[in-house]
Amino acid sequence: MIDIRFVRENPEAVRESQRRRGNDVSTVDTLLVADDARRSALQTFESARASQKEISRSIGKASAEERPSILAKAKELSEQVKELEAKASEAEAAYDEANRAIQNIIIDGVPAGGEDDYVVLRHVGEARDWASEGLEPKDHLDVAEALGALDMGRGTKVSGSRFYYLKGVGARLELALLTMAADQAEANGFTLMVTPTLVNPDIMAGTGFLGAHSDEIYYLPADDQYLVGTSEVALAGYHKDEIIDLSEGPRRYAGWSSCYRREAGSYGKDTRGIIRVHQFNKVEMFSYCRPEDSVEEHQRLLAWEEEMLHKVELPYRVINTAAGDLGSSAAQKFDCEAWLPTQNRYMEVTSTSNCTTYQARRLNIRERFEGENRNVATLNGTLATTRWLVALLENHQQADGSLYIPEALRPYLGGRDHFDPIA
Template sequence: MIDLRLLREDPDRVRASQRARGEDVALVDALLSADERRRSSGVRFDELRAEQKALGKLIPKAAGDEKAELLKKAGQLSADVKAADADRDAADTETQELLQRLGNLVHPDVPVGGEEDFVTLETHGTIRDFAAEGFEPKDHLELGQILGAIDVERGAKVSGSRFYFLTGIGALLELALVNAAMAQATAAGFTPMLTPALVRPQSMAGTGFLGQASQDVYHLADDDLYLVGTSEVALAAYHMDEILDADRLPLRYAGFSPCFRREAGSHGKDTRGIFRVHQFDKVEMFSYVAPEDSQAEHQRLLEWERQWLTSLELPYRVIDVASADLGASAARKFDCEAWIPTQGKYRELTSTSDCTEFQSRRLSIRVRDGKQVKPLATLNGTLCAVPRTIVAILENHQQADGSVRVPEVLRPYLGGREVLEPVSK
């Protein structure tokens, strides 16, 4: 959530952020009104409570008609205090509910617009000319079947659409990717973490995934637990309700977990293969830093993603995601999109978001710097979303006979294999 003081001091900035997100600007005025009622009712309660305490000291000293009058007044004051307390609680509840619905403030450099209004910041690598090499590229699903690596038919039989099995070399390729990604993250100073896939409502809400993203979240009603769509949720909630010492920052974690997404709004999109699925594994970077360091940390996370994609020898581009395409928690987000030959376009493989103080305020995570205790900043960055990375590797490194060249960075984790060989034609 944002700082209420900022809302009071600069409501136009908050309105502009809501407008850029394509969200309801009227929410800002409703929140301002609720906050004013919360503060005024709080003042009213404090005044009545002080009067009640003062009167309580006079009653034992009074006698006769004076005491009776004071007791009558005390009874009325008691009712007024209860009413003021109820008004204060109601206004506070309304303020908090409205505040939870407000997205993070969009960074001023973010391009304004929707999904297609991103700005390309840079491109890396060379897109292969398969025609010049004399063959038509196969898509990842056909390659996965040739290699004995992907089985979507049995995935659908067992679990339904958008589920799959990774088999044989496909399973080994996932393990190689996870181990290589964790090795890079560990070398960069991240603490490796295996995180829970089920979290409580306060963890999911605190990271901002029960607002606009709630339709994509799986909920286990009997247990009131949520399946995470990213280990960001568990990593953000790891220090929930804690005060960290400033000299511990930055704290950097690399979490590995299964991830679950309903993909509720993606009917008809990416139905072939394993690019968009309901369950997948992912290595996620997560940072806790001082608020003034968040933009620099954002660039660091992006650089680690660049290093990873470069090590996989994939052509990719970096985009500055437009305002209406940001998640509720993100003030700014960069995506790294790899070239997918059979689709003839770049597709998102990794992303990194600067969430500033938004999540730490909701999760009550603070930092002690000398005598001052204040919220800190959180950031996240996908290092390896496994199925999409497999898609990019198979399609970009395929050879005419259906084999796939293994990027050098993965070879030590695949028993030295330089090529994935077909098991069927």
């Protein structure tokens, strides 16, 4: 949800945000009308209730002659108050629906447009010159199978398409990567968490994931619960309905979890290997901070993501995602995309979003600030995930079929500097 006071005072800014996202601008006017109706209905109800209380207090002081008429009036007011309360509740529900129809207000500097309208902020690192090495790069699946690291066939046999087994060096490589991410997070003040992967509807809705892309989420109707596509969901719900202390700076958590996505709408895209799969593992950063500190905190999360990419020695670029490609809760999102040599393109490996107060408002997460309670800001960012293996396998393959291990990863793999293909 968005701050209604901001909408009242800055309706054109909210319209422009909707416009840049490619959304219906009229939703802003719908919200303002619903807000007026809600306030009017509530005022009428509270006025009638005050009159009811006043006349109820007068009954005991009334004479015998006055009492019947006062009781009749009290009964009439009681019925009227019930009707007005019902109307106020209906107006509140209509307002809530209108507010939820508006996605988070984007931050200045977010480009307008859709998926292809991002802005490249920088390129980091150089892609290998495969021609000078006399080498034609193999795709990640071929490299992984030669190393005995991945079994797609049996994954499909057991669970269906887009499932897989990581095995041997593949399993060890993923654990090494995620453990390095966890260590980096703890070194920078994050509390490491192993989070639930099943959450209740109020938590999933509160984070903004039950909107336009709800078909991406696995739902278990027998339990009325959802499988998470990121530990962001569980971490956002961790402080639901709480007042937290941010006087000493942001509260930062790093969630290690399995994640599940239906990949609805991605049929025919990246069907080979493990680029788009239904289950994967991830270490996710999550921060609660003061709203005025959120832009600076966003840059910190991005820097920590880039630090991880430097450690695994991958060439990448950073993009500022266009408004129409943002999730409903994000006010701004930066993606880091690693180079994928066999497809001659960049592939997203991290994203970090500033959700400002949007999620906290829905989940009722506040801080005590200057004598008042106010909503905090929430931010998230990927620190490592299974998909990184795709970029590692392709960029670090060697002519003899072995895999080069980046120096920073070696302590997590018993000091090994390479993996050999299986005989």
